[in-house]
Amino acid sequence: MNRALEVLQARGFIQQCTDLEGLSTLMDQGPITLYEGCDPTGPSLHIGHMVPYFAIRHLHESGHNVIVLMGGGTARIGDPSGKTTMRQIISYEEIDANAARFLKQLDRFLTFDGKTLYSANNKDWLANLNYIDFLRDIGRHFSVNRMLSFEAYKMRLETGLSFIEFNYQLLQSYDYLQLYKRHGCRLQIGGDDQWGNIVAGIELIRRVEGAECFGLTFPLVTTSDGKKMGKTEKGALFLDPGMTSPYDFFQYWRNVQDADVERFLLMFTFLPIEEIKELAKGKDAQINAAKERLAWEVTALIHGTDEADKALQAAKAAFGGGGDAEQIPSISLDEDRLAKGIGILDLFVEAGLADTKSEARRLVQQGGASVNGMKVVGENAIIDATYHKDGAIMLKAGKKRICRAVVKK
RNA sequence: GGGGAGAUUCCCGAGUGGUCAAAGGGGGCAGACUGUAAAUCUGUUGGCUUACGCCUUCGAAGGUUCAAAUCCUUCUCUCCCCA
Structure with missing residues (x-):
């Protein structure tokens, strides 16, 4: 198998591929262009988004070209894949701001050189689509019967699926078609929940352009006790x-x-x-x-x-x-205030170790609160300047949550 | 358009006039045990309060009642069946 794919496989990235052999052969012939898309629906990327980007680094290092696609257009619709409820509609301004943040975060992680690795935004070709033209040119290639059979929609057929979301797959397929036409993109990668959308794109390209493209998905990473990773x-x-x-x-x-x-x-x-x-x-x-x-x-x-x-x-x-200890998360504490004494419950809430005073009280009652390594015995304890140690007081909730209250003059 | 079912605390889900801040499970938090792991066991899990207690909560708004998550009215939303 192709070297780059071998690396991905050995590292556990490959979940499904439309044609692993064919893709391997193609990649052996020289650098290909691939893309991964992500909808900027939140203010920050999270680790779940990163799996494809780790794969991208491997692939880029192997000499392949990468398009990092921001779904500035598709985010206006919302992907129903794997979701139980309809996605909240977010404003265009918010989407654009999110996309800018995503790219900034990725800029630290990937080397955007504008030639072998660059970004694109699908709002450039989606935002001003003509509805009638789109239906005639693209929509006619999609079989509703077939779409309904996709696993991604099964769940939503139970709970309800609005027409706006049902269109999502057409738009993502159209993305792939555009990137194929504009950049010769031959491979789309993504999380396994994208499988249906990726396959739909490949079929669209085959019908419209008569070309063979590929899809590769990564496992949705879960922890060994079955929770979503991250x-x-x-x-x-x-x-x-x-x-x-x-x-x-x-x-x-x-x-x-x-x-x-x-x-x-x-x-x-x-x-x-x-x-x-x-x-x-x-x-x-x-x-x-x-x-x-x-x-x-x-x-x-x-x-x-x-x-x-x-x-x-x-x-x-x-x-x-x-x-x-200097590096432990900290809050600052006014010296005068400390001199007067601060109730232990208030202090824990202020340090973010408890959300409410009730929670702080519970923590103390259950023996989970400590100050400078000493268990707090009464919920009425007052912390004052005598607890001061090297300019800071160490607060601990349970075994793992810790905060350093730094005394400030 | 007609008929039926439903909306409960973070989630699932009991609860049909007072004993309900609301069973049970999940999740969370804490304790024990450990390796900053897992599993297990125990406690705890709306807010404020030293406490008595007070306040807010059962889709929304009104109403009946000494008293409502529970009864009535209107509204919103969801699901199912028929057309």
């Missing part, structure tokens, strides 16, 4: 440091299950495969160390090595392995 209690694992701090991001990977370490190292880092196998084969202390490596590597890729180092130092300090 979901935290607070929501998705975002790339935006303001939405998910590098420390929290690091901790997510630091705490993955043993069974997921190898898989995640393969997909979310660029460490050599042999090294990964070596790292992940251990048990107990070794597998635990491998998680630390995983966390550092992924954080470095997304937030840079400086942030990864800081997060690692903070984690070590928080969990008693030395490290640098």
Whole structure:
């Protein structure tokens, strides 16, 4: 098989391919152009979006050309694939702002050179489509009977599917056709939930242009206990440091299950495969160390090595392995205020370790709150300047949530 | 257009006038055990409160009643059947 595809396969990226042999042959003949599309429906990319981009880095490094497509047009419609409810309609301004943010985040991760790797936005050809022309030229190639048989719609046929969403597949297919015509794009990649849309695009190109194109999907990554990967209690694992701090991001990977370490190292880092196998084969202390490596590597890729180092130092300090306490997430505390004393419950809420005072109270009552490593015994405890240690007070909720209250003059 | 079913706390889902801040499960949080893992066990899970208690919540708005998630009226939305 083609080298580039072999790499993807060995790292667990390949879920389905329309014609793996044919694609392999094509890629052996020379660089191809491929694309991956993503609808900017939120303010930040999250780790679930990143699987295709990791694959793109591998493919780009193997010499292939990549179009990173922003679904500025399709986001106006909303993809019903795999969704149980209709997507919220978002404003055009919001979509454009999201797309700009997505590209900025990707710019750190991919090397956009404008020639072998560049972006496009499908609103350029979708926004001003003429409805009648579109139906005559494109719509006639789609069989409603066939569309209804797609797995992606099955669920929605139960709960309801509006016409706007039902059109989504036509638009994504049209994207592929446009990118084929404009850039000679021969391969579309994406998450496995995109399978139906990708296949539809390939068929459209075959009918309209008589050309053979390909599709390749990646597994929807789940954790070994069956949850969607990258979901935290607070929501998705975002790339935006303001939405998910590098420390929290690091901790997510630091705490993955043993069974997921190898898989995640393969997909979310660029460490050599042999090294990964070596790292992940251990048990107990070794597998635990491998998680630390995983966390550092992924954080470095997304937030840079400086942030990864800081997060690692903070984690070590928080969990008693030395490290640098300065890097632990912190809030600042006014010195005068501290001198007067602050109720323990208020302090925990302020530090973000509890959402409400009730929750903070519960935490204290259940013995989960500690100050400077000492368990808080009463919910009426007052924290004042005497708790001050090297200019900061260490607050901990449970074993893992920690915050440093830095005293400010 | 006609007929029927439904909307409950983060999710699923019980609850048909007071004992309901509302069973049970899931999820979350905390404790024990550990390796910052998993599994298991225990506690907890609307807000404010030291507490008595007070406030907000059962699709929306009104009404009946000493008292409503529960009864009545109107409205909104969802699903099913018939045309």
